[in-house]
Each structure stands twice: as C-alpha cells, then as structure tokens.
Amino acid sequence: MALRDELIERLRRILGARLSVSDADRDHHAQSETFHRSPPPDAVAWPETADEVSAILAICAEAGISVIPWGTGTSLEGHALPVRGGLTLDLSRMNRVVQIRAEDMQVSVEPGVTREALNVELRATGLFFPVDPGANASLGGMAATRASGTTAVRYGTMRDNVLGLQVVLADGRIIRTGTRAAKTSAGYDLTGLFVGSEGTLGVITELTLRLHGQPEEVAAAVCAFDSLDHAVECVSATIQSGIPMARIEFVDAATARAFNAHSGSTLPEKPHLMVEFHGSPGAVREDAERFGDLAGDFGAQGFDWAVTAEDRARLWRMRHGAYHACRALRPGATGVVTDVCVPMSHLPAAVAAAAADIAGAGLIGPIVGHVGDGNFHAQILVEPGNATELAEAKRIATRMAERALRVGGTITGEHGVGIGKRGLMAAEHGEGWQVMGAIKTALDPRDILNPGKLVPDRN
Incomplete structure (x- = not known):
C-alpha cells in the first residue's frame, strides 16, 4: 500500500x-x-x-x-x-556510542554507529571491536545481516559478538534481548533470532557488543603461489595445523592484477595469501615462522612482511578495496557478487570449480575469500543491460551455491539472503524455511517489515 x-x-x-x-x-x-x-x-x-x-x-x-x-x-x-x-x-542519525563499559569489555551503541567510528572511540581504552567485513558498515546493519569478514577466523562473526539488543517490533513495541552477563540459560535466544533476520522481524535500535583487547603485537604478510590450488591447499593445511591466525585471506591472480592497477602495488599476477597474527611478541614471531615454513611446502614465494602499523593499514586497505579495484578490470561493468561457505576439507575443490565455471563462460570473475573459515567470494563482471551475461553470471552463482550444499556448506557465509539468494533458501533449509516464515508471521502478521526478503511468500 x-x-x-x-x-x-x-x-x-x-x-x-x-x-x-x-x-x-x-x-x-x-x-x-x-x-x-x-x-x-x-x-x-x-x-x-x-x-x-x-x-x-x-x-x-x-x-x-x-x-x-x-x-x-x-x-x-x-x-x-x-x-x-x-x-x-x-x-x-542514530549514531551515538551510548556507553563504554571497559571493565566488562562491552559497549552499547545505536545502530547507525559504523565499525570504524566505534574503534576510533575505543582507542584510549585498549579495547577494539574486531568484526571487519571490509566496508565501513553500520553496526545495526552488520547485526541484521550476521556479518563477519577478515577477522572471523579468530574473533568470530556478529553472532558471537552481539550480547544483547533493543528492538522495535512491527507493532511498535520496544523489547530488549540478552543481558550483560557472560552467559544465560533463561529461555529462547531472542538475540540470536534477530541477529541475521535482515530487518524482517524488527528494527534494531541499540546493540550491546563484546569487545576484545588490542593485541600486544601484530604482524602481517602477503605471499604469492604459482597456482590457485596450492594457495587454497595451504590455507587448509594452516588451519589444520592449529596456527592461530587473526586473518588469512585469499586473492586470485585477477585480483592481484586489479590491486596493481588500482593501488599502485607491484604484486606478481598470481594467487596470493594475506595473513595476520595477533598476540605477544614471542607468540607472533613463532606463529609467523611456523606459517612461513608450512607455506614454503606449497611453493609460497616473495614474502612481503608489513611490520609497521602504516604498512599493515596499507595492506588491508588494499584488500578491503578489492570490490572497487576489481570493477575497474572492466570499466562500466556491474557485478554479480556472490559468496558461499564450505567445510574446510572441500575448500580447494569448491574454489577450483568456481574458477573453472567463470573461465568457461568467458567472463571476468575475480575470486577472493576469508578462506580461514571456508568462505569465498566471486565478483562476476557483466555489462549493464546485457541480459545474456547477467543470466550466465547468475547461473554460475547458483552452481556455486548448489556445490556448497552438496558438501554440507551454505549458500552464503556472510553476504546474507536479501533478494539475490532467497530462491535458494528452500534447498538449504527444507521445511525449516517454512518455520522461518511462521516466526515472521507471528511477529509481523501484516508483513510490513522488509517484505519480499529472506522468508517464503505468504499464501
């Protein structure tokens, strides 16, 4: 209406x-x-x-x-x-940091506060908020989409770092979920219900977030591999070895080429891993050495260590700018941007299959990923208005999702459902998708909150 x-x-x-x-x-x-x-x-x-x-x-x-x-x-x-x-x-405009409780390692914020603004506010406390999806997203939006990002392999996703919420329901009622206690067993996990609900169940108006101590020492590096398989297999081996990574990111050769053109870097046009370690000086040095030895077994070359804070910021700024850098590989193009997440043992095959599909279609589709937890992304570039290319890109994205489901993965590790992946929800959840619809009907009987997203259409 x-x-x-x-x-x-x-x-x-x-x-x-x-x-x-x-x-x-x-x-x-x-x-x-x-x-x-x-x-x-x-x-x-x-x-x-x-x-x-x-x-x-x-x-x-x-x-x-x-x-x-x-x-x-x-x-x-x-x-x-x-x-x-x-x-x-x-x-x-709801962008206030409501209260910092440093002794509890918690902060309460309004939904319009961005992750970068929050970390600026926290600098003097020795604490930081680690969830880093790349974009300077609002924390309310990050909770609504259950965002994660480059640091999820160590610090978890928004699901792990949201302790409580204030939510306005469809009829205008204001409720609070969760507590400031470290744990609770009092009833349904309403916080978990709203985190990831994409605005379909209520409007988040305040968040209580878990904070973490700023690491004493940080070291980051980038290294190249001769093949995509070797780079992704190195990721699997690193996780299985128990090396405590703070970040371990994969970019393919096309993305390295985009970085060079967009950021002025001089990376070899090969697949790369970008890694970061957090901890005490001794632990960081030992972890970095262990990773270096392991990566060498997979043919890693050209280790470039980012020792200073400025060098590390430059490295991750380049990674976070991958979307815009890759778009420049085909000026004027738009993107079908998709992600899937698979068990680690299936990651090398899943990335290789996606790359083969993109190459077989004759499209440009750089692949990057927060691969430490099995999550990777493809950005398939298509000409605006070209229905044939758009259909082919969507077909490739669907095949990626279907392969992920066949090995026990998910259609999206962090992008969420929105419009683009709603048609795949039944394949992942079966009757569980109808249960989601029933919860939506109970909380929003007139279907006014972000309709046409996430849950099935009503009969």
Whole structure:
C-alpha cells in the first residue's frame, strides 16, 4: 500500500524535515552496491530515537505500510531495497556510542554507529571491536545481516559478538534481548533470532557488543603461489595445523592484477595469501615462522612482511578495496557478487570449480575469500543491460551455491539472503524455511517489515 498524504502528514508531525519525499532521496534508497535495483520507496525517514521508530512503526502497522530499515547501503544482495514501496527507515542519525563499559569489555551503541567510528572511540581504552567485513558498515546493519569478514577466523562473526539488543517490533513495541552477563540459560535466544533476520522481524535500535583487547603485537604478510590450488591447499593445511591466525585471506591472480592497477602495488599476477597474527611478541614471531615454513611446502614465494602499523593499514586497505579495484578490470561493468561457505576439507575443490565455471563462460570473475573459515567470494563482471551475461553470471552463482550444499556448506557465509539468494533458501533449509516464515508471521502478521526478503511468500 502506498503512503497516502494523510499518513505522510502524521509522520511529519513526528519527524518534521526528517521525512523526505524528494526524488533524490527516494532514488538513493532504491540502489545497491551490485546490480540489484528496485522502484524507489514512497518516502524516506531519518529517526533519531527508539521512541520515534516505535511511533513510526505503530502508524505503518495500522495502515499496512511497508517499512524497510537502512544502514549504510553497503549490502550486496539487495537486502534494503523497497521491493513493495513504502517507507525506508534510514537509521544513520542514530549514531551515538551510548556507553563504554571497559571493565566488562562491552559497549552499547545505536545502530547507525559504523565499525570504524566505534574503534576510533575505543582507542584510549585498549579495547577494539574486531568484526571487519571490509566496508565501513553500520553496526545495526552488520547485526541484521550476521556479518563477519577478515577477522572471523579468530574473533568470530556478529553472532558471537552481539550480547544483547533493543528492538522495535512491527507493532511498535520496544523489547530488549540478552543481558550483560557472560552467559544465560533463561529461555529462547531472542538475540540470536534477530541477529541475521535482515530487518524482517524488527528494527534494531541499540546493540550491546563484546569487545576484545588490542593485541600486544601484530604482524602481517602477503605471499604469492604459482597456482590457485596450492594457495587454497595451504590455507587448509594452516588451519589444520592449529596456527592461530587473526586473518588469512585469499586473492586470485585477477585480483592481484586489479590491486596493481588500482593501488599502485607491484604484486606478481598470481594467487596470493594475506595473513595476520595477533598476540605477544614471542607468540607472533613463532606463529609467523611456523606459517612461513608450512607455506614454503606449497611453493609460497616473495614474502612481503608489513611490520609497521602504516604498512599493515596499507595492506588491508588494499584488500578491503578489492570490490572497487576489481570493477575497474572492466570499466562500466556491474557485478554479480556472490559468496558461499564450505567445510574446510572441500575448500580447494569448491574454489577450483568456481574458477573453472567463470573461465568457461568467458567472463571476468575475480575470486577472493576469508578462506580461514571456508568462505569465498566471486565478483562476476557483466555489462549493464546485457541480459545474456547477467543470466550466465547468475547461473554460475547458483552452481556455486548448489556445490556448497552438496558438501554440507551454505549458500552464503556472510553476504546474507536479501533478494539475490532467497530462491535458494528452500534447498538449504527444507521445511525449516517454512518455520522461518511462521516466526515472521507471528511477529509481523501484516508483513510490513522488509517484505519480499529472506522468508517464503505468504499464501
């Protein structure tokens, strides 16, 4: 149902100038980082408090108006697109760090705080928030998509680092989940239910997060391999050996070429691993030496150690810029960006099969991955408006997902479902997908929260 003038006026009484129906604001919230697009929402709202979110949802629930939460717009599967119109709820102005409890190694934040802004705020405490998906995403969006990233192999994902939430439900009720205690056995894990729900069950308005101590010593390096197989097999061997990696990232030869063109690096155009170690000086030195010996068994060459903080920042800035660097390999192209996650023993074969599919289709599709936990990504570049290329890229992405499922993996390790992977949910979850739909119906009976995403359509 479209927003009528009378409803817009009711919302204006709450938000004033923080409600917009301008074409520019609406169009901005109808785009994503990838090829996914949608018609624009009817209006965009910028609430500043949980009470405002509550009032907005109460009005929209009564009228049956769709509400789509929006963080920073960095998601890759069209999670925040208004596929049925309605109101986009841009949470970027809810950006306060509410309370730092250093003695408990916890922090409470509003959803619009970005991960980089939080870590700047934490510098003086000796603590940091480790989940690092690459993009400077909002923490509310990261919780909603159960984000992870380069450091998940050591510090876990958002699932492991969100202790509690404040959530506004579809009817406007405000609830709190979780506690500040280290553990609980009191009932259903509602925090876990909302983490990863992609805005379909409620709007996150506050998060309590677990913090970690800043490591005493950090060392990072990049090294090249002659073949993709050798690089990925080295990852498997490293994890199986028990070397405690803080990050272990894979990039293929095409990505190395993109880095050189985009960042001015001089990497050999071969597959590479990027690694990082955290701990005491002695432990870091020992771990780095063990990895170096093991990688040498797989033909690693050209170890380039990033010793200073500036060198390490440059290395990871290059890795985090992979999306834009790879897009430049085909100027003007858009991307079908997909990820899967498989058990470690199946990682080499899964990466090799994906690379073979992309090469066989004659497309450019760089592969990168947070491969320490079996998660890798392909960015398949297609010409905008070329329906044949788009269909082929989607077919390759589907084959990647199907192969992952056959070996006990998942259709997405961190990108989430959104629009792009909704059609694969039944294959992964079977009747469990219908259970997800039943939970959605119980909490959102009018289907106003981010409709058309994650769960099955209602009959």
